[in-house]
Amino acid sequence: MKTKEKIILKSIEMFNSKGISKVTIRHIANELGISHGNLGYHFKSKGLIVSEIYNRMVEEINNLVLPPNSESLTLNHYNILLLQVLNFQKKYIFFYLDLIEIFRLFPEIAKKHEKTYTLRIAQNQKLFQNFIEQNLIKPESQTGTYNRVIHTTWMLINFWISQQWVFQTESPVLQTHFTLRQLWDLLIPHLTEKGKIEYQNLNL
Structure with a gap:
């Protein structure tokens, strides 16, 4: 699965469980085990x-x-x-x-x-x-x-x-x-x- 797809799926999972206001890009990157910069390459903002x-x-x-x-x-x-x-x-x-x-x-x-x-x-x-x-x-x-x-x-x-x-x-x-x-x-x-x-x- 490509990184971009992993980001989307993990974001949906985290937004559903925590609410959109409590999830940041860094949280998503940490959950995926990738760097903030790597995530930012695909999505520059939440x-x-x-x-x-x-x-x-x-x-x-x-x-x-x-x-x-x-x-x-x-x-x-x-x-x-x-x-x-x-x-x-x-x-x-x-x-x-x-x-x-x-x-x-x-x-x-x-x-x-x-x-x-x-x-x-x-x-x-x-x-x-x-x-x-x-x-x-x-x-x-x-x-x-x-x-x-x-x-x-x-x-x-x-x-x-x-x-x-x-x-x-x-x-x-x-x-x-x-x-x-x-x-x-x-x-x-x-x-x-x-x-x-x-x-x-x-x-x-």
Whole structure:
């Protein structure tokens, strides 16, 4: 394994266990048994390490996103996607626990995340439109309802880890299925009869 890859993997491990503010470049170098200069050759700052990790996160999550124009997407596909996203996030716990701090320390990552947000909102809008066309969810009774549902879904996905962490002071165990049900609670009121039947057949 190349040194750059070792640095990234060790950084993720240390950020997850200690938090981003308590880990320095020297700490990472010491854990890897390499010199500070050697690490600096690959990454001149902690911000560049975090930025590289974020780029990888986006690339990885992009592979989970369902194709926006598919005409055969089901609620089961949506359920699988949500569960995959929640499990993916557990690999990068530090990012979601330290989200605000990361944005304050590294504004360029905040800008990247804003672009990611815009992309995800657009993808979900197409997904919801697809569900309407398949008669899985009802047409909007009030303009903007589904945009609010999508935005609330995004907020829950970004902050569920920190919310659970607050209430578990010793050896936190992240309850992904609890959060999965919370996400479904946002959509259930909008399901059609066909959608309700499909939902009842999900393995939750």
